[in-house]
Amino acid sequence: MDLIDDPQPGRNVPEFTVTDLAGRVKRLVERELGYVRVRGEVGRVVLARSGHLYFDLKDDRNVLSCMTWKGQVAGLGLRPEEGMEVVAEGQMTASGFQSKFALNATRLQLAGEGALMAMLERRRKALAAEGLFDDGRKKPLPYLPHIIGVVTSPQGAVIRDILHRLRDRFPRKVLVWPVLVQGQGSAEQVARAIEGFNALTPGGALPRPDLLIVARGGGSVEDLWCFNEEVVVRAAAASDIPLISAVGHETDTTLIDHAADRRAPTPTAAAEMAVPVRRDLLAWCEEQGARMTSALNTRLDQRRQRLADLARALPTPDRLFDGARQRIDRADADLPRALLAGIRLRRLALSEAGALRPSLLTARLSRAADMLATRAAQLDPALHRAVRQRRDALDRASARLVPPRTALSRNAADLDRLAARLVAVGAQIAPRAAQRLDAQARLLETLSHRGTLARGYAIVRGDGEVVTTAKAASKAQSLEIEFRDGVVTPGAPAAAPKPKARKPKPPPPEQGTLL
Structure with missing residues (x-):
């Protein structure tokens, strides 16, 4: 029979079960697409209790479901966050249970430095809103710490630069906590090192440091990314020990720099902030000692001169005892x-x-x-x-x-x-x-x-009474003024001085007895 003449076209097409059709679609998707790289913005992110990770990738028109199995999460390289623009790599697959296709993502990368900086800015604003970067919570650095704790890689040149600078300026005891400063798990190691130093007992067998330095050399944004992780920032903000951040070069800025009590442009500069220069302290002490000696000598000279001035005003001992x-x-x-x-x-x-x-x-x-x-x-x-x-x-x-x-x-x-x-x-x-x-x-x-009259004073009497006011003197009938050597009556002629009374001669001694 001719198909064209068949009154019911399509009757010769084979029939599939739902499971068979879903399997053919899955095989077709996996065979035709295979391993792909997809760029998009991260939407919903869910970490299931089983340990599997589910998230969405979207653009302005469509949404692609992605999943990462529990054993693949550790090698993902980047934990997805909502709003992050990434490039996901993995195997396309289809699920017949819900008639959906999805991407089994095994690796994530940020889609360019711009996206990375945008994510960094969002994280910075969120942490700043919690008050982790406030200046009021920052602690002053000790002037001369006895013990300094350093969190860094023991193989790099950073630790050698810090120890050399400390030895030149003011030798101090240094405790080094070795950590990874780049790559998978580095952020957790840095956070545990900061918390471990704070957990030490002051004055114990392993004494607690008075100052912490978190240091790393320069690098790209990706190399320094572990110091932008939230776990590191929170550990630095919660540290009871004053902390100096010395990550990267002067132009590099990470979130730990905002949470630390002081930021150093380089690890060498962190060592300079940690301790003063011993020679400068010795010179300052000598200068202060010289100033103190000079001030003391000046004070003694002033007191000596004052004593000499007072001594000149005093009468001599012979004059005091002559009378x-x-x-x-x-x-x-x-x-x-x-x-x-x-x-x-x-x-x-x-x-x-x-x-x-x-x-x-x-x-x-x-x-x-x-x-x-x-x-x-x-x-x-x-x-x-x-x-x-x-x-x-x-x-x-x-x-x-x-x-x-x-x-x-x-x-x-x-x-x-x-x-x-x-x-x-x-x-x-x-x-x-x-x-x-x-x-x-x-x-x-x-x-x-x-004695008062001898010093130039006089006593005025009016009508025989002592006069103390001008009004009483104007009303008196007669006035007398008594000086040291006599009395003067205003308007009366001066009296001749009285002759001095002669001292009577002592009587001759009486005749004694003959007994």
Whole structure:
């Protein structure tokens, strides 16, 4: 039968089951397309509990589903994020369960540096919004750390440059935590190193560093990408130890630079920031010591000059003691004469009392002995005891009715000895008495209005009363002005100066007794 004449065209086409057709489509897709590279923007990203990764690639018109099995995730090379423009490589396949085709992605690459920078900028803004880059949370660097921790690769030139610079400036103890600084797993190693240094115990067997340096040499954006990972940035921001970021060259900028407490343009510059120059510190200490010595010498010179100025204003010791010496000399010269005069008077009284009755003579001698004992007690306690002993002896002699003449002779001899002792004691007491007298005289001179008049002041009296105001002076009937050397009455003729009174001559000494 001719197909054209067949009333039901297509009846000779073979029939397929759904499974057969899905299998033929899958084989056709895998055979015709095979291994492909697809460029697009990452859409939805889902990491299943089983460990498989599902995401979408899209452009302005269509969406391509992609999946990466659990065993392929580690070799993917880049974790997809929504909005990221990538180039996915893998095998095309089709699923008959949902009649969909998809890409089994085994490798991802960023689609050009522009896309990488766009993703970096989005990540920077997100972390900055959390406050990880705020200046308020940055810690000051220690001026001279004892221990410095370095996170870097042990094989590169970076660690040698840091150690050499530290040795030149100020040698310090350095702990190195070796890590990968590029490639798969490097970001996790750097983050664990920062957290490990912070977990050390201060002063322990392995002491905790006072400062951290995260360092790497220069490279491309892809080479430095591990320092832009979120896990590294968060570890640097959470570090309790002050941290210096020294990643790349001066023109290279990574996200750890924003989270670190200080950014260094190069690893060598990080070592310079970490410690001061030892020679500069020694020179500064010497300079400060010289300044302190100079300031101390200047201060001492000023004090010495001030003391010399004050010393010139003080009177000399000889001038201070001249007046006191003169008064002491006069008192010393007058004291022996006064003592001798007193002794003569008492001796004469004893001579006159010789003719009296023994009882009366004994009473008078007792009174004289009491007066002498009182005077001796004032001058010298030892002399007072001697006088008391003599008085007791005199009392006992009077009781035995010793002939008056003999007792008087013996008592006169004792009195002469006591008088000699009185003279000696007076010579010792006179300087102390002169000092007290001088002190009282100075006090009197200070408090007396005569001293004020001697300095040029005057006292005005109106009607016999002291005048202190001009109003009271205008109302007074008569005024008198007292100066140091006399009184003047305004309007009255000046009085002739009074002649100086002559000092009376002392009476001649009385005649002593012959006893």
